[in-house]
Amino acid sequence: MDIKDLRKEINQIDGQLLKLFLKRMNASAQIVKYKIQNELPVFDRGREREVLNRVAELAGTEMEAYSNRLFNTLLDLSRAYQNQFIPHNSRLVQDIQAATCELTQPFPSKANVACQGTEGSYSQQAGDKLFSLPKLLFFSDFEGVFQAVEKGLCEYGILPVENSLAGTVIPVYDLMEKYKFYIVRSIRLRINHTVQAKKGVTLGDIHEIVSHEQAIRQCSEFLKSHPHIKVTLFSNTAAAAKYVADSDRTDLAAISSEACAKLYNLDVLSDQIQNRDNNYTRFICISKNMKIYPGANKISLMLALPHKPGSLYTLLAKFSALGFNLTKLESRPMPGKDFEFLFYFDFEASIYSPETGNLLSELDRSLEKFMFLGSYSEVF
Ligand SMILES: C=C(O[C@@H]1C=C(C(=O)O)C=C[C@H]1O)C(=O)O
Numbered sequence: 035m036d037i038k039d040l041r042k043e044i045n046q047i048d049g050q051l052l053k054l055f056l057k058r059m060n061a062s063a064q065i066v067k068y069k070i071q072n073e074l075p076v077f078d079r080g081r082e083r084e085v086l087n088r089v090a091e092l093a094g095t096e097m098e099a100y101s102n103r104l105f106n107t108l109l110d111l112s113r114a115y116q117n118q119f120i121p122h123n124s125r126l127v128q129d130i131q132a133a134t135c136e137l138t139q140p141f142p143s144k145a146n147v148a149c150q151g152t153e154g155s156y157s158q159q160a161g162d163k164l165f166s167l168p169k170l171l172f173f174s175d176f177e178g179v180f181q182a183v184e185k186g187l188c189e190y191g192i193l194p195v196e197n198s199l200a201g202t203v204i205p206v207y208d209l210m211e212k213y214k215f216y217i218v219r220s221i222r223l224r225i226n227h228t229v230q231a232k233k234g235v236t237l238g239d240i241h242e243i244v245s246h247e248q249a250i251r252q253c254s255e256f257l258k259s260h261p262h263i264k265v266t267l268f269s270n271t272a273a274a275a276k277y278v279a280d281s282d283r284t285d286l287a288a289i290s291s292e293a294c295a296k297l298y299n300l301d302v303l304s305d306q307i308q309n310r311d312n313n314y315t316r317f318i319c320i321s322k323n324m325k326i327y328p329g330a331n332k333i334s335l336m337l338a339l340p341h342k343p344g345s346l347y348t349l350l351a352k353f354s355a356l357g358f359n360l361t362k363l364e365s366r367p368m369p370g371k372d373f374e375f376l377f378y379f380d381f382e383a384s385i386y387s388p389e390t391g392n393l394l395s396e397l398d399r400s401l402e403k404f405m406f407l408g409s410y411s412e413v414f
Pocket residue numbers: 062065076077078079081082085108109112113116
């Protein structure tokens with residue numbers, strides 16, 4: 035047989051496959067009508083397992099893995115098609131619409147804002163940039179910020195989430211699962227670290243440096259080139275500067291911002307000591323209530339995916355099909371569950387488009403754990 039004949043045969047098979055595929059999708063559409071009438075969910079895990087087991091048996095050993103992939107894709111398409119028939123007035127979409135309607139008000143200039151650290155911290159700088167007249171309340175740890183927002187003590191909270199040199203601020207991601215909140219804005223702040231000590235002290239006098247672990251990571255090359263200096267972790271960079279200012283020691287320095295050096299009357303012994311010049315930290319501004327301000331172009335989600343091959347791939351394919359640009363994907367272990375992970379996504383998409391609403395409703399309905407964390411814009 036030559037290749038032409040074989041390709042003719044393949045064309046014929048494809049025609050038959052397509053007819054059967056259309057027939058299968060049609061049957062799936064009939065099933066979803068029944069599900070809508072009887073208020074049943076689209077996804078039926080037990081039935082899918084039955085379908086896959088049956089196919090595995092029929093396929094034989096050699097083709098089992100290939101058939102499994104084909105039928106997983108078919109099931110995914112079948113569910114996606116069924117979802118199109120579900121009226122998309124889900125609770126989530128309604129909440130999003132309500133949060134968007136209030137948008138005659140611009141982002142506020144005055145507010146009670148919770149920050150981690152003390153006066154002079156980078157979180158404070160982020161707060162001062164986000165709000166023109168913020169009333170900042172400081173908390174010693176990140177959890178304090180989440181609690182202040184959840185309890186309504188502060189309308190907004192500011193938290194660092196990632197740094198261009200040191201990466202993700204992991205404790206913040208771990209707290210996100212525990213508290214209910216929405217991101218209403220994010221900000222990218224250029225971070226410049228300096229070594230600072232009491233007036234008159236020189237770099238040669240320094241035997242110990244105190245700072246936050248993120249700052250220490252961002253300045254690792256400077257610290258490596260001064261191996262005789264002991265490094266001590268501190269709760270945050272501003273608190274480290276204050277500690278140096280309050281101490282009598284002339285061999286002690288802090289890694290902190292220039293603003294902190296001014297605030298605590300310290301001398302800058304060395305400027306821009308971060309590993310690279312373009313050092314940025316991204317902060318999120320959170321609120322207890324969902325608020326979507328004009329210009330929102332980013333969306334954040336947190337979700338758990340079923341523990342089976344291809345589930346992350348299938349979700350990413352949906353983002354790709356809608357042209358969403360993924361800007362962050364982070365996975366964190368779920369507390370109390372061995373090796374089960376929560377996925378955190380940031381992507382660029384319009385919350386105002388019906389396709390976005392459909393996808394969010396579909397995920398909300400079909401995943402065991404799904405949190406819409408807000409839609410917002412990022413400022414610089
Ligand atoms: C078609 C159905 O809905 C979904 C799709 C399935 C399929 O295409 O075979 C199976 C189970 C459901 O997750 C159904 O419930 O039978």
